[in-house]
Amino acid sequence: xxxxxxxxxxxxxxxxxxxxxxxxxxxxxxxxxxxxxxxxxxxxxxxxxxxxxxxxxxxxxxxxxxxxxxxxxxxxxxxxxxxxxxxxxxxxxxxxxxxxxxxxxxxxxxxxxxxxxxxxxxxxxxxxxxxxxxxxxxxxxxxxxxxxxxxxxxxxxxxxxxxxxxxxxxxxxxxxxxxxxxxxxxxxxxxxxxxxxxxxx
Amino acid sequence: xxxxxxxxxxxxxxxxxxxxxxxxxxxxxxxxxxxxxxxxxxxxxxxxxxxxxxxxxxxxxxxxxxxxxxxxxxxxxxxxxxxxxxxxxxxxxxxxxxxxxxxxxxxxxxxxxxxxxxxxxxxxxxxxxxxxxxxxxxxxxxxxxxxxxxxxxxxxxxxxxxxxxxxxxxxxxxxxxxxxxxxxxxxxxxxxxxxxxxxxxxxxxxxxxxxxxxxxxxxxxxxxxxxxxxxxxxxxxxxxxxxxxxxxxxxxxxxxxxxxx
Numbered sequence: 001x002x003x004x005x006x007x008x009x010x011x012x013x014x015x016x017x018x019x020x021x022x023x024x025x026x027x028x029x030x031x032x033x034x035x036x037x038x039x040x041x042x043x044x045x046x047x048x049x050x051x052x053x054x055x056x057x058x059x060x061x062x063x064x065x066x067x068x069x070x071x072x073x074x075x076x077x078x079x080x081x082x083x084x085x086x087x088x089x090x091x092x093x094x095x096x097x098x099x100x101x102x103x104x105x106x107x108x109x110x111x112x113x114x115x116x117x118x119x120x121x122x123x124x125x126x127x128x129x130x131x132x133x134x135x136x137x138x139x140x141x142x143x144x145x146x147x148x149x150x151x152x153x154x155x156x157x158x159x160x161x162x163x164x165x166x167x168x169x170x171x172x173x174x175x176x177x178x179x180x181x182x183x184x185x186x187x188x189x190x191x192x193x194x195x196x197x198x199x200x201x
Numbered sequence: 202x203x204x205x206x207x208x209x210x211x212x213x214x215x216x217x218x219x220x221x222x223x224x225x226x227x228x229x230x231x232x233x234x235x236x237x238x239x240x241x242x243x244x245x246x247x248x249x250x251x252x253x254x255x256x257x258x259x260x261x262x263x264x265x266x267x268x269x270x271x272x273x274x275x276x277x278x279x280x281x282x283x284x285x286x287x288x289x290x291x292x293x294x295x296x297x298x299x300x301x302x303x304x305x306x307x308x309x310x311x312x313x314x315x316x317x318x319x320x321x322x323x324x325x326x327x328x329x330x331x332x333x334x335x336x337x338x339x340x341x342x343x344x345x346x347x348x349x350x351x352x353x354x355x356x357x358x359x360x361x362x363x364x365x366x367x368x369x370x371x372x373x374x375x376x377x378x379x380x381x382x383x384x385x386x387x388x389x390x391x392x393x394x395x396x397x398x399x400x401x402x403x404x405x406x407x408x409x410x411x412x413x414x415x416x417x418x419x420x421x422x423x424x425x426x427x428x429x430x431x432x433x434x435x436x437x438x439x440x441x442x443x444x445x446x447x448x449x450x451x452x453x454x455x456x457x458x459x460x461x462x
Contacts, residue, residue: 062304066297073269073293 001052001101001122003028005176007136008038008049009167010107011150012115013159016187019047019107019117020167022136022198023180025054034179034200042068043078045186046108048088051136052122053101060100063091081108081116085126092124099123103135113188132166138174145170156192160185164196172199211325221331222324225354228333229280233266234367234402236394237277237337238377239349243387243418244339246277247394249368249402253410264428267415271296273306273424274340275417279367280354281333288334292316309340313350313358321356331355335366339417341424347417365397372401387416391429395437399445407441409434 005026010019025036039049040061048064050057067087068079079087085106092100099122106118119133120126127133132150134142145166154162164183171178181196214220233251237244248266267277268289276292278285295315299307316336323331331354338350351366352358363381365373376397385393394414399407414429414437429437 062301066301069271069297069300070293073271074290 001103002137002176004052004054005137005174006036006038006051006054007134007138007142007167007171007174007177008051008105009132009134009142009146009163009170010049010105010117010119011132011146011154011159011163011166012117012130012152014153014155015109015113015115016156016159016185017107017109017115017117018156018159018163018183018185019049019105020163020181020183020196021049021051022167022171022177023182024176024178026176026179029176031179037182039182039184042084042106043081043108045113045188045191046079046081046084046106047184047186047191048084048107049105049135050102051105052103056100056102060091060102060104064088067091081106081110081118084108085116085118085120085128088118089120089124089126092120092122096123105133105135107184107186109186109188134170136177138170138177141170141173142166156185156187160192160194168196168198211328219324219355222355225280225331225333226335229335229354229367230370232279232281232367234365234369234373234398235266235277235279235335235337236363236365236373236397237339237349237351237361238363238381238385238390238394239347239361240385240387240390242347243390243416244347244349245387245390245394245414245416246275246337246339247398247412247414248277248279249398250411250413264413264415266413267428269426270312270338270340271300271306273342274309274312274338275415275426276339277337277415279335279337284332285334285336288316288320288332288336291319306342308342308344309338309348309350310345310360312340313338313352317352317356317358319356320352320354324355337364337366339415341417341419369401373397376400387418391416391437392440395434395441396444399438399441407438409438412438 006022008021021038025033038051039047042048071079088104104120110116117133118128132146149162149166167181181198183194185192234249236247269275270292296307323329335353341347349361351364363377409431417426
């Protein structure tokens with residue numbers, strides 16, 4: 001799990017959610033790319049991040065896209081965050097004894113624009129709390145930052161500041177995370193994507 | 202004499218025919234009509250809805266004739282609906298598996314060809330009956346642009362500029378031969394579809410409830426499919442009726458102008 005490095009964090013706010021990831025792509029201690037966003041869009045107001053082994057980041061995303069495409073064709077509607085989270089957990093547990101080395105983070109707004117966040121371990125155990133979720137090599141640092149900075153009912157602008165500070169400072173204390181960051185703030189009528197300047201080391 | 206050779210699909214008759222396949226095509230000849238027209242900027246698929254019973258709960262389902270297969274392709278079916286459901290499900294899976302493996306959308310002809318290979322297997326191995334469905338595929342890919350294909354229970358398929366399957370398809374095809382022009386636009390194709398269906402369908406008057414028209418087009422590098430709304434279908438039908446009335450009036454005037462012998 002620490003072969004490529006990286007971290008993803010998601011937080012709930014007042015009628016909004018934010019999810020952020022660092023942009024480093026490295027192989028052990030060598031940094032190769034600065035544009036490796038681990039977050040993908042799964043629906044108009046649903047985003048998912050896959051920190052961990054980079055090849056599994058790509059493969060799990062592609063396999064989930066396969067399943068959600070078929071879901072949307074058969075059910076004639078977009079997949080909701082809870083259902084998407086179930087699909088993630090299900091896919092991971094299918095490989096219980098030869099797992100994908102990713103720890104996914106799901107963030108989105110459901111049909112009533114209520115915030116939803118969820119994180120998984122590599123074999124599909126879901127955790128959907130009311131405040132924030134973290135995953136990656138700088139997990140422990142992110143826990144510390146989030147615990148101190150997060151408050152309930154933050155508006156979209158404040159949530160952006162809080163999640164950016166949490167991610168950037170946690171990544172600064174981890175050698176293999178960082179090298180740029182991207183933050184998605186999902187509100188009921190729009191999604192704002194911002195690149196955050198970080199220490200490039 | 203022929204009856205001895207009917208019971209198994211995988212057997213030729215003495216005249217070299219596959220009876221089960223032909224009987225399957227008979228089933229389709231009685232099913233609701235589907236018409237497809239290739240325009241230069243898109244494709245129109247029109248389907249005659251046979252289940253117009255008022256008791257049917259039709260609020261929550263998309264369509265019983267037109268199916269989306271994946272982002273760049275839709276299809277319309279004629280024949281046994283349950284067989285059609287199985288085939289469209291399989292088509293969707295095939296397209297997704299291709300996308301998972303190659304990372305780009307499946308080209309239209311390959312999808313048609315893959316399914317037709319499956320359909321052909323049911324005419325040669327296994328002792329199972331063929332699928333009683335003909336399918337019209339409308340799709341776009343980056344290699345050949347807009348394409349219209351037709352497949353039948355035997356597993357044969359062909360690419361068409363305009364074609365029709367189901368009830369009254371022969372009448373529709375002969376009309377298409379006269380009226381189809383090469384560089385037709387999407388809007389003209391919509392009008393042509395209504396014209397042909399109003400002349401070939403058995404009903405005295407076309408109505409939006411009986412007709413489902415879908416159009417496939419490209420917008421900003423994305424393929425979009427939209428089912429025409431009630432009002433637009435109504436307007437197309439009314440335009441067609443107006444054109445027909447004018448033609449009738451024109452014929453009458455010509456007949457009166459001619460001196461009677």
